[in-house]
Amino acid sequence: MLIAFTAYNINAQQYFTKTGTIKFYSHTDLEDIKAENRKVVSVLDSKTGALEFSLLMKGFDFTNDFMETHFNESYVESSKYPKASFKGTVTDIATVDFSKDGSYKVNYKGKLTIKDVTKDITGTAVIVIKGGKVTATSALKIKPSDYNIDIPATAAGKIAQEISVDIVMDYKKK
Amino acid sequence: MKKTLIWILVIGVMAALIFMVWYRSVSKHDDPLDSKDKVILTAEELFKLYQTNEDSANKLYLDKTISITGSIKGIELNDNRYTITFNTTDSNGAVICEMDTMENIRLKTLQPNANVNVVGFCNGFLMDVQLDRCKLAK
Secondary structure, eight states, X not given: OOOOOOGGGOOTTEEEEXXXXXXXXXXXXXOEEEEEEEXXXXXXXXXXXXXXXXXXXXXXXXSOHHHHHHIIIIXXXXXXXXXXXXXXXETTGGXXXXXXXXXXXXXXXXXXXXXXXXXXXEEEEEEEEETTEEEEEEEEEEOGGGGTOOOOGGXXXXXXXXXXXXXXXXXXXX | OHHHHHHHHXXXXXXXXXXHHHHHHHHSOOOGGGOSSOEEEEHHHHHHHHHHOHHHHHXXXXXXXXXXXXXXXXXXXXXXXXXXXXXXXXXXXXXXXXXXXXXXXXXXXXXXXXXXXXXXXXXXXXXXXXXXXXXXXX
16 A cells, blocks of 8 residues: 655645655574665644655665665565555644644554555654754564564574664654 | 694685675675666656656666666755755656765765766655665766
């Protein structure tokens, strides 16, 4: 399910970025794997709390090309499932005053889609307002098995059953 | 017996060295300039192809090495990494090339509206066509 972002859909109460960052980290006794995607597209509606983001799976940059190849070809099959997306809501957006500097802890819920599998997720985020800019950060745990990401037995000890995900979105008002 | 132990040690060290060289060779990212299968397009052509039919364009270009020419709309530096945005006739979309950090010195002098040729790997389309690990063509 692709989120159709176009500039025409973005109105004055919305904040937008094309350079959001999502990092994931897998730790096992045998191996640590890190990857980063720096071109995440996201929209946050300051009035309704509607929150969406979308990213290209091939945009994850690994320090090791070997791991990147396995990730794309075997685990997430990025040629077949090129994008991941989230569509949801910041449920307590009314507690955030976008007109002045401040830091706010908020809750969100929504649907995360990876490899054409959609799951309901919930989480917390921190929204920081500073000098008219809005930054949202959140940390999640994701199980690859929930999204049909099958880890072969030969790699089972090298990839964590639960992956840590860190999200940073630096929004600008459109 | 002593000779046997010495030979085992020598073979073991050589095997370790060969493994290290092999591991480093598969670990470093591919250089797009070394690709013999580059697809040559203007930024406008690539963007239009994706805008017209994303699925067809992905079949042709996803994960391929693309040599892009065009004029620069903007150059941004974030976390020591440059991104070049190419002009297209659609004001809502562009071709975005995240540059290899090895190019930072050469990129410092580039200005908007300059015509450049960049080679990188195509990651797909998300409002813009995204390429990464890009280098300036020699």
